[in-house]
Amino acid sequence: MKLSPPLPTPHSPLPTLWRPYRGEADLPAIADLLNTCEAVDRLEEWTSVDKLRVDLNEPDLDQSRDLRLWEDVSGTLIGFAQMWIPEPDEIQDGFLYFRVLPAARNQGLETEMLTWGAALVRQLGQERGVPAKLRSGANDTSSDRIAFLEGNGFQAVRHFYRMERSLTLPIPAPKLPSGFILRLVNGANEAQAWVDLFNQSFVDHWNHHELKLDDHLYWLNAPTYQPELDLVAIAPDGTLAAFCYSEINPEYNQRTGRKLGHVHLLGTRRGFRRMGLGRAILLESLHRFKAAGMETARLGVDTQNPSGARRLYESIGFSPVKTGIAFEKLV
Template sequence: MSWPEGIEARPIDKGDADAWAELLAAKELVDHEGENYDAQDLIDELEDPHLDPALDTIGLWADGRMIGYGKLHASEAVVDLDRVGTEGTVHPEWRRRGVGTALMPWLMNRAAELHAAKHPDAPGEVTSNRISTNVGAERLFQRFGFEERRYFFDMKRPLDQPVPKVPLENGLRLVPYDTSMDEALRLVHNEVFRDHWGSTPRDPDSWRTWFTGARAFRGGSSYVLLDGDTIAAYVLGYEYEADTEATGIRELYIGQVGTLKSYRGRGLARVTLAKVLAKAAETGYQRSGLGVDADNPTGALGLYEKLGYSVSSKWVSYGLPL
């Protein structure tokens, strides 16, 4: 791979976490994506059991600083399409110098290798996304033939506004998350999201890494709705310390909201989320955030709007067939 003059390229390791965090902080100052990371967040990403940092990451360096990076994530299972996710950025001071144009082929080539190694018999696609206001990223995706696939909204809700009272059906119980229900919850989550665009089943390792075992997970701010021993609905909350430090606002991020298909249409997600919001306000959170698929077939966007959320940003998902 040929890189612009003066740039050294090598895989990212844990010793690069501080430099990586500095790069992402510089990116956030310009791109305003609402995402902040500290060094430990990035070390956590490198410890993903399904990531091979030596092959699936690249850091671009100049004058002792990380001025760009790329990273890929391949799914362990395929539902309809093997989507190989990519991410990356270039330091604002180094943009429009051909760095992104050089980084994109590296990501595409590695995505093709991952697809061939993991799911060669399934159709494949390299994917990425951008916030709608980043026109430079839009031009780069278009240059390499990517097409828009889906739209997502980030939504926010201040917690100084009253949370609607939502009654709970007789016979159902709303309880805080407990580790004893973790495996049952993972299986329910996989069932709930089986018909959601782009979702693939979570194995125990990825579930622990990115869901209930994540450093940001807040079990005390997560609730499960039970019908007997059946998990009918659930809402899982997260708190990202780097976001709090950067913004001065303590936010409970709603990472997952789900209702089993046989229980849909009864308002159970609304009941559960209302409980989570009320609890978050009681425990000192100032805001709640979440992300939603604009075309979610369960009507999630309307649910969130009725509970007081409003759109703060729009994201575009891109794909290019492999």
């Protein structure tokens, strides 16, 4: 009779082997890993092969540099990590997203992932002659993740709310200043103008990095893009003054049993704030969600947002349902 090797104790090193991302063939295993984690962590972050295919092919992602997978001795995927590395300004920063199969946690793999992310961003900082900073995140209920990051020298620097609003409650009609109109974005024909609008709307926000035209065109052509939920507010002189892009994810809703619409991006250009444009374009998006049969709207907000977004959302009926924490450390 052949005996199975003993399982590692919770604090013993786990024999693992890291490898680079191999493209399309890896997507089902990554999706299974992330959804297995989600079933335990309950962060409402279900994914799919189709979504991963879009996310992992965006132009700024260097697949050979920014993705890493870990397998156990049997070849089973037990860990996945991704770095998001923006162009540097005064500092080179990078955001580390990492997930470990629940049965493989607390056995050294998380530390290996942090070490990899820190080494990568440090190397880039040295090449570009700027300081380097590694960022990561945790839900405020994820006590193990928080303790792990703090134990490795990370400090909490920002809090973000995930907020929701019932669409069964009355939704006020949008009201625009005289001469302004709301309409759908004119696709790629307005791509550069929309990128300028985005960058001028978020230039004073925490950890803002300039959006590039190629990145925006990629998302406009992605199969997940929903042009019927891509709204802009137009000033009397034709300037794009505010925007709101939302999505309805049928696969996510089927998996979770919800009828949810997600407001991904909402912003107002400098010079057009305090005019009610953000409120009007958000309300129009809620009406579109309801017309599509949705029951709940969701969005996210920096709790220290300098433009008063949190107060706007609360005034329309949104309430916090989850809190995320951004952590960082100099490396």
